[in-house]
Amino acid sequence: MLVGVPKEIKNHEYRIGMTPSGVRELTSQGHQVMVQKDGGAGIGLSNEQYIAAGAQIIDTPEEIFAKADMIVKVKEPQPNECKMLRPGQLLFTYLHLAPDPEQTRLLVDSGAICIAYETVTDSKGALPLLAPMSEVAGRMSIQAGAHALEKAQGGNGTLLGGVPGVAPAKVTVIGGGVVGVNAARMALGMGADVTILDRSLPRLKELDELYGPGLKTLYSNTDNLANAVADSDLVVGAVLIPGAAAPHLVTREMLGTMKKGAVLVDVAIDQGGCFETSHATTHQEPTYEVDGIVHYCVANMPGGVARTSTFALTNATLPFAVSLANKGVRKALEEDTHLLNGLNVCKGKVTYEAVAHDLGYDYMPADQALSL
Structure with missing residues (x-):
């Protein structure tokens, strides 16, 4: 799988969706990773560190969104990023859709498959990525x-x-x-x-x-x-x-x-x-x-301590990113109910019931949306 890690663009957001060690995990298993130039510079992660881990450094987010099979981010995509998503592309990041009708509309319109960190669960009912x-x-x-x-x-x-x-x-x-x-x-x-x-x-x-x-x-x-x-x-x-x-x-x-x-x-x-x-x-x-x-x-309070936050977040998200890359999105979700709970938007449908209720969308269960 070709994985893309764009630079975050929210105000004073210096976190990045993947560390060099995360890149190495993916590249060592045969995947390709594109990281936007200077994406981790704000927290002391240099382009050279990413290259040494096997990443390709890309100048623009447009190229990353155009080529990548899976986009790994930290914060919810901004409107211009949502518009770069394409049908069937996988987005793996925080979304927080319930209070954000514009983002929800843009993700629905994109046709992308959007997994929200904050609703992935574990066997105890907790939220391990949040x-x-x-x-x-x-x-x-x-x-x-x-x-x-x-x-x-x-x-x-x-x-x-x-x-x-x-x-x-x-x-x-x-x-x-x-x-x-x-x-x-x-x-x-x-x-x-x-x-x-x-x-x-x-x-x-x-x-x-x-x-x-x-x-x-x-x-x-x-x-x-x-x-x-x-x-x-x-x-x-x-x-x-x-x-x-x-x-x-x-x-x-x-x-x-x-x-x-x-x-x-x-x-x-x-x-x-x-x-x-x-x-x-x-x-x-x-x-x-x-x-x-x-x-x-x-x-984005944790962005104020972006280095600590990036390492803490990627410790939790990396196993799921590796699973998605190794198995493909459909198989990974079908085999892991907890990861499936993270699916919020899929191929134009809202697949998280609370989001659909709060924003007035028809709700489609995640397993049904995957079969579209």
Whole structure:
């Protein structure tokens, strides 16, 4: 198979879909890999390293999209990239389609076969290709929130861990999944007063046993959420409904109960955000204010630590990329139900039910779409 790895073009996005070691895995098994010139330069991966691993360096994305059987990326394709996809071509990347009707329409129109990292599952029902970036984003949410709390950044001037004789910041984490646990862990490590909310009592019990009394746990209902948000200096939104748009748990009205200069970090922004007042921002302009509350809603948060993120992501995605290359897309998907769960768009059909529901498309089961 001819695999193409284009350079990412989103604002301040320096990650790349494959490392030189990933290229070597594919080329050693008889596949060809094209990597766009300087695609990994932002994180210290040179063209020479890719060439040494067996890749061909290509000057333009147009040539990669025109020739490759499979495109491996990190972020969702931008409109001009979607228009370069062709019928039957395989796209393997993050998509986050539910809050993005334009991208969905363009992918449907392309006729391409589009597998989304974020909906591939494993035997435990977890999301193994989303987890590495969730770990990164959860940990980053605290350092980003701590920075945003500084007075010069518009925050209320609270040091996350306090100092002897001065209380630490109060941090609320909404959601006890991978993002939430990593956020809570970082906040605890920095000495903050941390509360985590979740709707799963078994999960809250597990977290209580893991972290002890240092981490406060609350069942997530309307009253508990409203009271925790009102009392917080920093709120991290870490809610995920796989493939679907995130629910708006923190309303505009609730901002009026918060401390002026408090900070909201919306890690769910890729799926539309879990705060009513959220809209996507970039690393160039990461924050904005609504009603005196600072919002940090960077849609590609792990891109801020692009080197760590690239290696963590490709550790997880490479076995699936190798399987797709070795077996071909149809056989690989038919033999792996968990990879099949990643199929979101196939030959003009929406094959992920939550996306079809949220965006008003007719849903076609993935196995049926593959047979078209």
